[in-house]
Amino acid sequence: MKKRSLPLRNLARRPVRTALLILLVAFQALAVFGGSLVIFSLRNGLQSLENRLGADIIVIPATARSKVNPESLFLQGTTGYFYMNRDRLEKLENVEGIERISPQLFLASLRASCCSVPVQVIGLEQETDFVVQPWIARSYGRALGLKDVVVGSRVSAAVGESIRIYQENCPVVGKLDATGTGLDTAVYCSMETLAHLLDAARAMGHDLQISGDSAAQVSAVYLKVKDGYDVGKVTDDINVHVRKVEAIQTRNMFSSVSDSLRSVSSVVVWLIAAVWVLALMILLVVFAMMMNERKREFAVFRLLGMSRGQLGGMVRTEAVLCGAAGGLAGIGLALLVILPFSGLIEASLGLPYLMPGAGMIAALGGGTLALCILMSALASLGAAVRLSRVDPGTILREGNG
Amino acid sequence: MTRLTAEGIMKRYFRKAGEANFFEAVGKTDLTLEGGEVTVLMGRSGSGKTTLLHMLGGLLRPTEGRVLLGDTDLYALSDAALSRLRNQRIAVIPQGRSAVETLTVRENILLPGTLYGEAPADMSVAADQWMEALGILPLADSRTRELSGGELRRMAIARALCWKPEVILADEPTGDLDDENTALVLSLLRKTAAEGAAVLIVSHDDAARPGADRAWRMDAGKLIPMDG
Ligand SMILES: Nc1ncnc2c1ncn2[C@@H]1O[C@H](COP(=O)(O)OP(=O)(O)OP(=O)(O)O)[C@@H](O)[C@H]1O
Numbered sequence: 179m180k181k182r183s184l185p186l187r188n189l190a191r192r193p194v195r196t197a198l199l200i201l202l203v204a205f206q207a208l209a210v211f212g213g214s215l216v217i218f219s220l221r222n223g224l225q226s227l228e229n230r231l232g233a234d235i236i237v238i239p240a241t242a243r244s245k246v247n248p249e250s251l252f253l254q255g256t257t258g259y260f261y262m263n264r265d266r267l268e269k270l271e272n273v274e275g276i277e278r279i280s281p282q283l284f285l286a287s288l289r290a291s292c293c294s295v296p297v298q299v300i301g302l303e304q305e306t307d308f309v310v311q312p313w314i315a316r317s318y319g320r321a322l323g324l325k326d327v328v329v330g331s332r333v334s335a336a337v338g339e340s341i342r343i344y345q346e347n348c349p350v351v352g353k354l355d356a357t358g359t360g361l362d363t364a365v366y367c368s369m370e371t372l373a374h375l376l377d378a379a380r381a382m383g384h385d386l387q388i389s390g391d392s393a394a395q396v397s398a399v400y401l402k403v404k405d406g407y408d409v410g411k412v413t414d415d416i417n418v419h420v421r422k423v424e425a426i427q428t429r430n431m432f433s434s435v436s437d438s439l440r441s442v443s444s445v446v447v448w449l450i451a452a453v454w455v456l457a458l459m460i461l462l463v464v465f466a467m468m469m470n471e472r473k474r475e476f477a478v479f480r481l482l483g484m485s486r487g488q489l490g491g492m493v494r495t496e497a498v499l500c501g502a503a504g505g506l507a508g509i510g511l512a513l514l515v516i517l518p519f520s521g522l523i524e525a526s527l528g529l530p531y532l533m534p535g536a537g538m539i540a541a542l543g544g545g546t547l548a549l550c551i552l553m554s555a556l557a558s559l560g561a562a563v564r565l566s567r568v569d570p571g572t573i574l575r576e577g578n579g
Numbered sequence: 580m581t582r583l584t585a586e587g588i589m590k591r592y593f594r595k596a597g598e599a600n601f602f603e604a605v606g607k608t609d610l611t612l613e614g615g616e617v618t619v620l621m622g623r624s625g626s627g628k629t630t631l632l633h634m635l636g637g638l639l640r641p642t643e644g645r646v647l648l649g650d651t652d653l654y655a656l657s658d659a660a661l662s663r664l665r666n667q668r669i670a671v672i673p674q675g676r677s678a679v680e681t682l683t684v685r686e687n688i689l690l691p692g693t694l695y696g697e698a699p700a701d702m703s704v705a706a707d708q709w710m711e712a713l714g715i716l717p718l719a720d721s722r723t724r725e726l727s728g729g730e731l732r733r734m735a736i737a738r739a740l741c742w743k744p745e746v747i748l749a750d751e752p753t754g755d756l757d758d759e760n761t762a763l764v765l766s767l768l769r770k771t772a773a774e775g776a777a778v779l780i781v782s783h784d785d786a787a788r789p790g791a792d793r794a795w796r797m798d799a800g801k802l803i804p805m806d807g
């Protein structure tokens with residue numbers, strides 16, 4: 179037997195007490211780690227959404243709002259379609275202060291073989307696109323050929339397979355990184371492909387409410403404003419001077435999301451704080467009770483020649499072991515709950531939700547673990563110091579008989 | 580030769596009730612325990628025996644006076660130094676239960692040797708011999724919670740004697756033992772004294788008196804020599 183093994187022995191031979199302590203700490207770790215992971219995922223989701231929608235202004239037909247809410251279409255992946263004539267594009271190009279401009283064409287698919295849910299099919303003008311292309315470039319380096327598609331991370335088709343959209347077989351040439359938003363369920367292709375698909379849909383008798391040639395349609399126009407121009411003013415300019423369109427500033431679109439994100443975050447933070455304070459109080463009480471219960475045991479250690487420092491060290495080691503075990507258990511539990519159910523969390527919060535990378539998760543976990551260990555050590559320290567101030571003789575004499 | 584000397588030690592406790600707000604458990608006392616001798620201390624319950632013994636053992640700081648082991652003033656030492664001295668030179672057999680409940684009987688006996696560096700390898704042989712001598716060897720691997728009061732007492736005695744301390748302070752070492760075990764324990768303590776240790780036995784039991792080199796009686800905190 180070695181002195182070093184005493185703390186472990188003390189813990190192992192008081193399994194109920196030890197389990198209680200570990201459980202308490204695990205509870206705290208679960209709250210802190212799980213809560214901060216949710217908050218980080220929400221922030222991360224918003225960030226990636228902003229990056230992905232890298233335009234200052236989105237212009238849609240003035241009638242679009244009657245068909246689908248544009249915010250939920252762009253942010254949450256609600257499918258929908260609306261069209262306007264390409265001549266609007268030329269009008270927009272004449273607005274002052276515009277650096278880049280690129281149209282997209284939408285089609286809502288109901289019958290793609292890949293998807294249990296309808297997917298949004300988006301056609302890009304590859305020569306001008308500055309919004310999606312940078313993301314596509316990560317998974318597919320070349321221009322998209324006719325019928326080639328790139329799919330969002332949550333579309334269940336792999337590169338090399340093909341998906342069926344309105345009877346057309348479209349080979350999947352790339353898959354995008356997750357954004358944690360509705361964009362993850364979209365399918366991207368070239369403008370030509372989409373016009374082709376529109377024709378196919380119309381040929382099958384779907385009324386898409388298009389007047390004229392499919393190739394002459396656009397659904398939304400993405401704009402980037404030149405440096406030195408005010409985005410709000412350009413937006414107003416468009417709304418006043420270009421007829422039959424609605425210009426939306428993307429920042430405003432996000433503001434409702436970031437508002438609700440902020441309120442969800444603050445609820446989570448308060449929740450964490452409440453759980454933390456409560457558990458800390460319980461932990462302090464439990465430690466105080468435990469020290470009281472172990473008073474005689476400690477006095478015997480002192481009787482046999484253990485110094486205050488050694489006794490404190492032993493108790494601290496026990497606490498650190500409990501803190502570490504509880505911290506790891508809580509973190510593990512949080513991962514078990516949060517990783518598989520992130521889709522559910524996203525759905526129930528209705529906010530973009532993207533797990534941070536492994537490094538960030540590891541850092542959060544490390545921080546939580548350190549916090550748990552530190553807290554248990556402190557909780558034990560107070561109680562141990564208080565006890566070791568009393569002469570062991572006084573404690574040994576109590577309860578003689 | 581070992582010598583433990585108490586110089587004018589006194590212990591006063593503060594009490595709220597009554598007109599006197601403090602109470603002298605042990606009045607100014609001088610006492611010397613010599614190596615090779617058995618000293619017996621008798622006295623009524625509550626007379627201050629345990630209080631005196633704890634002060635002698637470095638477990639309870641006296642209100643006044645000092646305790647010297649050789650030239651070392653126990654209560655002038657740092658806690659670390661006093662603890663180490665207790666570990667290596669003084670063994671106290673306390674009055675009540677004194678087992679570490681998370682350890683087995685054998686682990687309890689070996690515990691003092693593990694606190695400052697590695698215990699000598701042959702100590703577990705010595706521990707077994709002491710358990711054998713005290714009739715608790717069959718309990719060696721039991722958890723102490725399962726033991727009777729008398730078995731615990733003998734464990735504490737084995738734990739004290741096993742490490743061959745210079746000073747042995749035994750508080751009612753035969754309190755919960757039968758006549759046979761009482762005789763055994765007293766003879767073991769006398770034998771240890773004969774080998775050079777300074778032994779103090781606190782007892783109600785007249786059986787402790789024969790064979791003692793000195794005998795004292797405690798009465799309301801005062802030490803009175805007994806004749807014979
Ligand atoms: N911490 C304390 N606070 C107040 N009074 C105390 C304290 N410790 C001891 N006393 C009192 O000091 C007196 C002596 O106690 P002590 O335990 O030394 O007696 P004792 O002779 O060992 O008795 P017993 O034979 O019953 O063990 C008692 O009256 C006791 O109440």
Ligand SMILES: [Mg+2]
Binds near residue numbers: 578628629630750
């Ligand atoms: Mg007593």
